[in-house]
Amino acid sequence: MFRKDGTFVKEGIVSKDTKGVTVGGQFGAVSSWGSAWDIAFSNDAQQRFVFVADGHDKKVIVLQRDTLAQVGSVGSGGRLAGQFLAVGSIAADSRGNVYTGEQHHGKRVQKWVRR
Numbered sequence: 001m002f003r004k005d006g007t008f009v010k011e012g013i014v015s016k017d018t019k020g021v022t023v024g025g026q027f028g029a030v031s032s033w034g035s036a037w038d039i040a041f042s043n044d045a046q047q048r049f050v051f052v053a054d055g056h057d058k059k060v061i062v063l064q065r066d067t068l069a070q071v072g073s074v075g076s077g078g079r080l081a082g083q084f085l086a087v088g089s090i091a092a093d094s095r096g097n098v099y100t101g102e103q104h105h106g107k108r109v110q111k112w113v114r115r
Helices: none
Strands: 020-023 030-033 038-041 049-054 059-064 070-074 087-092 098-102 109-112
Touching (some): 049 087
Parallel strands (some): 038 087
Antiparallel strands (some): 038 049, 049 059, 059 070
16 A cells, blocks of 8 residues: 555555466466456445455455455356456446456456445
């Protein structure tokens, strides 16, 4: 976390033990390193939550923004609805819905509806 003037405030670590992997496939080898591939903030006025697209570990991690503590996660590895092969893009809309996009062999977008 940084202040608007660029001053460092604090950092949080997501999936500390995540290393990297190279996966072979039809289009050649693809490497992935680390767990935070993209982030998005919740749509509430305080932006209380940070959504982290963890492409390597195949899930979305939900952090409490002020403490950077993990408060939840969604998804798991796989090709079915609600699962990920390589979630690398994430965004939230004005209604609180979250959209995830997948790279590599996933090649899809999923919408997570706020209830």
